[in-house]
Amino acid sequence: MKANKFYTLLLLIMSASFSNNVLAQWMPEVAKPQTDPILLRGGTVHTGDGQVLENTAVGFDQGKITYLGTEDNLGDKKDTYKIIDISGQHVYPGFILLNSTIGIQEISAVPHSNDVLEEGDFNPNLNTMYAYDTGSTYIPTLRFNGILYVESIRPRGVISGTSSVMELDGWNWQDAVFKKEAAIHLHWPSSLKAIVDKETNTLHMQPNPSYKDVREKLENLFVASIAYHDTKEKPINLKLEALEGLYSGNNTLVIHANEPKEIIEGISFAQKFGVKNMALEASNAVLKVKSFLKAHDIPVILPPTYNLPRSSDLDYDTYYTLPNILIKEGIVVALNHSGSLSNAMNLPFYAGTAAAFGLDKEEALKTITLNPAKILGIDNSVGSIAMGKDASLFVSKGDALDIQSNALSMAFIRGKKLTLDGPHQENFKIYSEKYSQKD
Numbered sequence: 001m002k003a004n005k006f007y008t009l010l011l012l013i014m015s016a017s018f019s020n021n022v023l024a025q026w027m028p029e030v031a032k033p034q035t036d037p038i039l040l041r042g043g044t045v046h047t048g049d050g051q052v053l054e055n056t057a058v059g060f061d062q063g064k065i066t067y068l069g070t071e072d073n074l075g076d077k078k079d080t081y082k083i084i085d086i087s088g089q090h091v092y093p094g095f096i097l098l099n100s101t102i103g104i105q106e107i108s109a110v111p112h113s114n115d116v117l118e119e120g121d122f123n124p125n126l127n128t129m130y131a132y133d134t135g136s137t138y139i140p141t142l143r144f145n146g147i148l149y150v151e152s153i154r155p156r157g158v159i160s161g162t163s164s165v166m167e168l169d170g171w172n173w174q175d176a177v178f179k180k181e182a183a184i185h186l187h188w189p190s191s192l193k194a195i196v197d198k199e200t201n202t203l204h205m206q207p208n209p210s211y212k213d214v215r216e217k218l219e220n221l222f223v224a225s226i227a228y229h230d231t232k233e234k235p236i237n238l239k240l241e242a243l244e245g246l247y248s249g250n251n252t253l254v255i256h257a258n259e260p261k262e263i264i265e266g267i268s269f270a271q272k273f274g275v276k277n278m279a280l281e282a283s284n285a286v287l288k289v290k291s292f293l294k295a296h297d298i299p300v301i302l303p304p305t306y307n308l309p310r311s312s313d314l315d316y317d318t319y320y321t322l323p324n325i326l327i328k329e330g331i332v333v334a335l336n337h338s339g340s341l342s343n344a345m346n347l348p349f350y351a352g353t354a355a356a357f358g359l360d361k362e363e364a365l366k367t368i369t370l371n372p373a374k375i376l377g378i379d380n381s382v383g384s385i386a387m388g389k390d391a392s393l394f395v396s397k398g399d400a401l402d403i404q405s406n407a408l409s410m411a412f413i414r415g416k417k418l419t420l421d422g423p424h425q426e427n428f429k430i431y432s433e434k435y436s437q438k439d
Contacts (some may be wrong), residue, residue: 018182022353026339031169034415037061037080041071042087043395046109048369050362058091060391063415068387071379090408092365092400093385094148094392096165097347098301098336099281102142102150103132103166103176105341118154121214124184125244126161128152132173141156141166141345145406146394148413149178151376153185158214159221160185162251165376174343181245182376183279186322188266189214190258192213201437222273228392229356252375254301256281261289267298284309284318290329290405299332299375299406302367304339305353306346320357327363335370352401364401380418391415 009398038060045053045068059067059076059081067074074081078423106113115131129346132152143152148168154161163183170176193208221239247253253275255266263282280286281301286293293300307319315321323333324434337344347368355364373383381390392413398405411418 002229029102029418029419030175031413031418032173034061034063034412034417036082037066038412039071039074039078039081039083039394040086040091040389041068041083042085043089043091043093045092045385046362046365046400047324047386048093048365049386050366056091058385058393060412060415064390065385065387077304083379085411086395086409088397089097090396090400091385091395092146092394093369093383094375094394094411094413095146095348095368096383097142097147097150097344097368098151098334098375099153099163100344101153101155102138102270102341103134103136103152104128104154106133106136106138116156121158122217122239123154123157123161124159125238126154127164127181128161128175129164129166129177129180132164132166132176134170134172134176136340138344140420141285141342141381141424142347143168143411143418144408144420144422145345146329146396146400146408146411147345147347148392148394148411150383151182151372154241158187158189158218160187165378165412169418170418175330178382179376179378181242181251181363182378183254184243184246185254185281186218186266187254188255188262190262191265192259213247218269222269226273233335246270246275246277246421247274249379250378251277253278254281254375255279258282258285260285260319263289263305264292265381267292267296268302273297273304277377279334281308284314286326287322290326290331293326293331294329299334299371300326301334301372301375302326302336303335304335305350306343306344317357320353323351323354323364323367324359327359330408332371332374333367334375335367346403348401348406349403352399354402355401366382 037220039057041057045056053287057071059392104115118126150166151163152166153163162181164177165179165182167177167178189211192205195204195206197204225240225243229244247255252269257263257266279299283303286300302322305319308316326333337347351364351368355361372381373379382392386395389419394411395409397407397409410418
């Protein structure tokens, strides 16, 4: 018995030591602040706002874009830059991943690696940035595909919390935080509930008994928050204080809804209480309320285009074509990821799939750059390549939205050059060397 305990303890110690060594080996080097002005010359610049600029130079200094144009027009100022020739390559603004638990959730089967469970359904005061882990093993895979920013959220509850925009670089959350309070996520309750009939193996929709109660609690919370907002001298109430940004326009209310009725109810509810900025996170149900969304100028966050329809009355390409259909209606569209976090790196290829099914390529690029930046209220700094904006961009040898040709050669966050190689690239090098040897 004692021997078994001894070997068990020894195994745990060895595992911990091995894990620490592996983590130390795989942790990417934190980027250093930009010291010299840099000029990327000769590339094709996809600005993120619909423009494609051939043979264009991009200059940046102290983390800000200082030049965008032809190299010849720089004149003598060219000598002040460190010039990097990227002829034949493409420059893109950093991609933005919305509605993600990257950084607060690691391995679903290991409880201590997750920080997503909180008591209560109404927690607008919970800010995700404090739980964000810059050592997440998912971060290198995202950066390698051009994703440089994530909106970190908590996934559960009616009001799950206040999200933050995080840079994918830094020693800790204080280094990584880009916008402390970006959006509050409201999961609108469904008025119907699916009941499984075990005898016939069919679904029946019945009124949701908790719908009225949740709706009343939401009403009471927002009424109280309005009164709190209008009171000059008031005791501190963290939940009500967290909602104040919705009325000033500093924060966005992201409404999650699954059915047309819930979509209209949720948006009407927010408008009733004077919420200035809002967005809708929904799926193919938006097709039935397109005119309503257009009339009220509501941006839509769509699920991955890597999806097959879940009912027989939908076309096979429903999710592939959904971004194009909504954008043609004049609706601002952004794409996000749902499901396994290991697949979040496919975000650019979701946009590429939309482009393959009718959407203009540069419009597809907007769905993961400028449009999510607008939704989060950070488009004055990131989301496109323009003078005065942050130098958060990357260079790819091919089309960044094409899974076959996306190949980053360098990436920068606010002018800081990132180390792109992670565990996958290191393993590729090791095994390439091994199996390329000749006997």
